Amino acid sequence: MTEVNQKTAYDDNNIFAKMLDGDIPYHKVYEDDKTLAFMDIMPQAKGHVLVIPKQKTADLANLEPEYAAAVLMTSKKVMQAQRKVFEREGIIQMQLNGAQSGQTVFHYHIHLIPSSIHELGRHAVAQADQSELANIAKQLAAAINDA
Structure with a gap:
């Protein structure tokens, strides 16, 4: 039986870390001191947004509670904006931990897909x-600011 690594090592060269460091451009929807929400450049549907913590961790198991709470609060704001902009109730909330689950960028993140x-x-x-x-x-950011 193979041993499963419960703590995925964080790679400071992942694309989200580079975005947080200002090295890669992105389309920002929302930002605060603990989170960043931006458009997925390879979306599964129109309006697909990713929410990440500013804490550098790959997995939910290693996410500090204050960052976890902040990610959920930012996700709530983004979802409310998606509902308004896209005039729909249904928003898929998806979060993958580890390569076996399909995670491809090893920085904790939530997908919000209308x-x-x-x-x-x-x-x-x-x-x-x-x-x-x-x-x-811009539409989503405006909807968040109007809330």
């Missing part, structure tokens, strides 16, 4: 149009 599980597209198949992502990010 779609039905039955209509969900495949992830990381095609990159979205950058101007469309920028426009959606």
Whole structure:
């Protein structure tokens, strides 16, 4: 039987760490002192947003409670904005821990996808149009600010 590593090592060179360090551009939806929400560049549906903590950890098991709470509060704001902008109730909330679950970026993150599980597209198949992502990010940010 193979041993399962319960603590995934954090890689400071992952794309989300580089975004937090300001090394890679992104389409910001929301930011506070503990979290960042931005458009997924390879969305599974229109309006797919990722929420990450500013704590550098790969897995929920290692996420400090104050960052976990902040991620949930930011997710709540983003979901309310998605419901308003896309005029829909259903938002998929998805979070993967470890490669065996399908996690590909090893920085803890939550996917918020305004779609039905039955209509969900495949992830990381095609990159979205950058101007469309920028426009959606502005709409969502405005909806959060209006709340």
